[in-house]
Amino acid sequence: MSRLLKRVNWAGITLLMLFSTLVNAANLPDFTELVEETSPAVVNISTEQTTTSSNRQLSPDAQELNEFFRHFFGQQPFGQQQQQPRQQQRQRSSLGSGFIISHDGYVLTNNHVIDGADVIHVRLNDRREYEATLVGTDARTDLALLKIEAEDLPIVTMADSDDLKAGQWVLAIGSPFGFDYTVTAGIVSAIGRNLPSDNYVPFIQSDVAINPGNSGGPLFNLDGEVVGINSQIYTRSGGFMGVSFAIPSNVAMSVVEQLKADGKVSRAWLGVLIQDVNRDLAESFDLDRPHGALVSRVMPDSPAEKAGLKAGDIIMAFNGKTIEHSSELPYLVGQLKVGTDAKAQVFRDGKERTMTIALAKRPDDAEVAQQKADENRLGMTVAPVSEQQADRLGIEGGVIVEQIMGGAAARNGLQQGDVITMLNGQVIEGVDAFNRIAQTLPSNRSVPMRVIRDGYPMFIPFKIVE
Template sequence: MSRLVALKLLVAVLVLGVSAVATTNSYAHPAPDGFADLAESLLPSVVNIASTFEIKPRLGAQDGGPGVPPWFDPFGMFGGQGRGQQPRETKAGGSGFIIDETGIIITNHHVIDNADKVVVTLSDGTELEAEVLGADARTDIAVLKVDPDGLLPAVKLANSDLVRVGEWVIAVGNPFGLGGTVTAGIVSALGRDIGAGYYDDFIQTDAPINQGNSGGPLFNMAGEVIGINSVIISRGGGNVGIGFSIPSNLAQRVVADLREHGRVQRGWLGVGIQSVDEEIAASLGLDEAEGVMISNVMEGYPAEEAGVLSGDVILKFDDKDTPDTRTLLRAVSDTPAGQEVDMVVWRDGDTKTLQVTVGEMPDDIDEPSSVASNGKSDLEDDTLDALGMMIITMTDEMRSRFNIPDEASGVIVAQVRRSSDAATKGLRRGDLIVRIGGQAVEDLDDISQGIEKAKADDKLAVLIQINRGGNFRFVPIKLDDEEAEEPEE
């Protein structure tokens, strides 16, 4: 009897064990036996793209090159056009995929950028000239339209938010002009920021991707597109198992705008922004290094009209936390122009809620950049040796010497001491200090008062705002950084 009970218990344990294992693995997809059926069903929806570019010959003097008479250089041997030389064409290849059976195709912006002619080759060899409906350089996405005789096989864009690291994927494309190439791998990582732009959110995969795969699809095992293959990291130009795809969720909104408007409509505040590090957070009284700091407010744009000030730290935008610049940029750009949202900022040691009506980003606005200023300083003017820098008063002579616009204000960084915190933070000669401790700077007294106030408040660093070539940013400088070292040349 006891043996029977024991046997029943053993069977129960085995059953529970199998059940537990089955439950644990129910979310995991085992390695497939093969990809043949899936590849066969998807290949017809992937296309090859050939972009043609016209290269015009350089013109020399009188068509004969610099200083060469045309009768002496009839064939352009001396660098000129030559009388008989004609513009020539070059081609570049890429990939794309059909998302609408009427002939709508997605590819990368860089595949067709500045092309004079774009030809799409279908899987059956049919060639069709394509119209570019729209292209977006910021996300590297373009939408093409072809006019086929019948309906084309289209694929569906998946919800890329559901993609998980370790999932099996296949990439289909036109590497090195070899159309209809299928490779397989897994999702290696999500949310990759590789420095390509402010909208970086790449899916990383080890599925082999090579030159010519650009614009092609990355499929999940359900045959849905989770990404657009766009970038590889490689020393020699070939695959090393590190490829990046634009997530399908990002693509969906961009594609919708390009199809409807021919361009992407993005929300815009009209501010310069920077990340908040631990030193900036400490100088502002923030408990944690979080949020996005406003380094500059542009006149006449939504942020200024809402009362946003330089030095504010945005903690929330439309009820969403903004821990970093990338999160804020996406939140703002995804907000329709004209929509009013609440924005929580940190100002003067407390939170403040502002209502801002989001504007539309102008087409001619570029991503922020840093412009270095150069100049020499002879320290003959009023000077202040503080914060590891030699700072001088703004005068007409100094404006001319440092090439400073008339409308710019502040004081000038004339020299930066080696090994100082200011040097470590990247300050250099020619930078303008326009604010210190939240107060505008007009002269050297403002700098001295800002330092004394920070010390009186037991601050470890004082926050200054600099203007470098029209680009503004905040920099925390340690207060005990007064090393008497030789200044930088």
Template sequence: MHRIGSYRRWAPPIAFLAILAALALGPRIGFTDSPGHLWTERNPALPAPTVTAPNWVELVKAVKPAVVNVTTKLTGEQDQPQMPEEFREFFKRFGPQQQEHRPTVGRGSGFIMNGNGYILTNNHVVDEANEVQVKLADGREFTAKVVGRDPKTDIALLKIDAAGLPVIPLGDSSALQVGEPVIAIGNPFGLVETVTTGIVSATGRVIGGGPYDDFIQTDASINPGNSGGPLVNAKGEAIGLNSAIFTRSGGSVGIGFAVPINMAKFVVPQLADHGSVTRGWLGVTIQPLTADLAKTFGVSRYDGALVSSVFDGSPAARVGVKSGDIIVEFDGQKVSRTTDLSRLVAATPVGKGVTIRLIREGKPLVLTPTIARLTDKEETAAAGGGAGGKHTKLGLAVEPLTPDVARQLGLSLDHGLVVREVQDGSPAAEAGIRPGDVISEVDRQPVNSVEDLRRAVEKRSEGKPTLLLVHRQGSAIFLTIKS
């Protein structure tokens, strides 16, 4: 009774205030509440957003003449059954696992980006090819020269001896909006000049192709043979290079990926001048900063690139970058994800001094390394007894790292524990620890025996995760394990 009486006393002024709020906010937000306030409805007095479809017919007429059919030939003795190139390469990363076969003939797509005969396509379309033939939309055929290739971004530049060709202008992929209409043009399954429509489903996709992943995702139908064809926006500009699909059936399921055209703008000039791409090198291995890792390192933000190891003698080592640092800005550009840092470093000219902002033990720090040149050796390294026993609480078995084992694993460590076994369903398994991993630190302290590991874990408060520095296949990563 007291609550009801109190409500009645305050009901008139509350109702008056509510009416004022509705009058003030309703027109601004354009929504009204449903009866019972269970859902929201648009205010019919206000205009609703409208969607205008592009004139696909005129758009296709403008860009389709610049799309080409690319046929490759690989000569030499074949010791395996033949298989179309588009199946072998196009589904290599995302399709069902299948036996590798070397084909003699492959097919893909490309588009003319310069009236003097420069053609953009995928690296995997022309990789290992002895001969590349290009067929234009008007039926003319040319033997193309492979000017340069960049496997790291799956981009290749071709050149044909022709002039006055139709072209597709390049757009700005950084301006793409999710939901924006796009078309894909190519030669899926050999069906030339096939056009499909869709939207930009997402941007900045990381799909496990490498450190420079930054794919545009689209639901425009992409199939084998579309590789190298353009993804075109409503202005008739190429904003992506169709490169891969996710499929479990061998065909399109509405999840396709295109290399953003701005990445091609970085790569193509170097391919034209040198046939290959030179990239900058900082000299760190990095990993994403998860919520558990952020908590362990005492930071509230989850963006940034966590440094798991630093290469001896590298630009990062020379200025004092350390394992456990969190890089949040590079040369004035914000670093939200690890791929941001990889791309920014790669695009930095060799010899340029840059400013990096990082967080170390919760405190900001500024360092100024000079970027070096990335080599294949450095990229490969970045990619990729009695004191032993089981630690039953964590569910793993370890043994001390010996000099012989360290050499076999390619590690320069003089301490650590080699993981021999991981129990299914254990905290170690849930954390992602695998047999063959080497644990060198626990909560930033070096470990040499299972007793070191046990003592370090027991020091942690109940339910608080333990931070491990783990070395795997030449790279180092931080993992958190809940004890």
């Protein structure tokens, strides 16, 4: 009798487990219809580029790995030589994905897929192939708009990416490693991700398997709408590791409108250098918790300077949107049109105030870089030392190293967080004094710099090599 009861119990457990498995399987999405409906609007993109290279021929495996590193890391580990032998011209192809957004042939993809291409080929799901014209690119968002001469083409439907939430199912279609129309699926891991090298894109993070060749392809929701454009992966192994990033569809379509109209993107500019507010800074500024964007520097003749923003101000909200992390501010500013009067909620001297800022056109990167170089020859950005920090260190004035950009600062061993109190025998009263003294430093000769690091003061020799 006992054995019979045990058998009955095991049979019941087995049936229960089988029933649970069937229920869970029934709840999983079926992507077959979605794939059939959307695949015709997904395209394969290949390019031809005339490049100069050495006579030494690489193996096919090395060439493929070179292409992988070039697209995803900006590196090329194989084929580098210290001494360049005789040069020759050769053709190189890259491979990526894209999708059709209009019946008359506009195609959206990543900028890095077509960057430097002489010829761009677009191949459709039905094997029709067209040579595409480049309408325009935007390197900051890694987007490119192409045009092929065709009519009545199948198109994707663009979703409102602001409605996307973590945990939702998403699906990607692309050509990883050249395997056309490969389908992978997963969930949204997070939204609004800001990467160090991309201040203008609040990325969608997912665990959808993305590999070289998926770049520029669409990320769909369960309604078959494009919520993002697959752009980057995070990897330590060189392959997919469960962390993929896509450009939100709303960001992409905003860029598309400008590329169609002008072939380029113009962004509004505030003209400040900012940093995150950590716990210690929040305490030093008497904030209840860490949030906002701390202004470490105001660029000369910028919209911020004209509006009265100062170093040490904390921007708590911009145009009605609360700022939790400083990385959110560049995107909010960049989304606005040049000439817009924006409202900034600013925390200064323990009080909040609202300031109106007339946004201007962002200068070219070369102009910004030159301006930084002219104002600061030392290869770093600095911020004012707060009163609380000064009291703790027992100093008056000084500047804190905010960012090391290279050059003299890197060569002389300065570190982020160092507090500089003297330079070339002159006391540093603040950021303006620091920049003024930096302009007068001699080249190719060491000068004394007093630095406080981890609470300990010391002098270091500082030399600008020009």
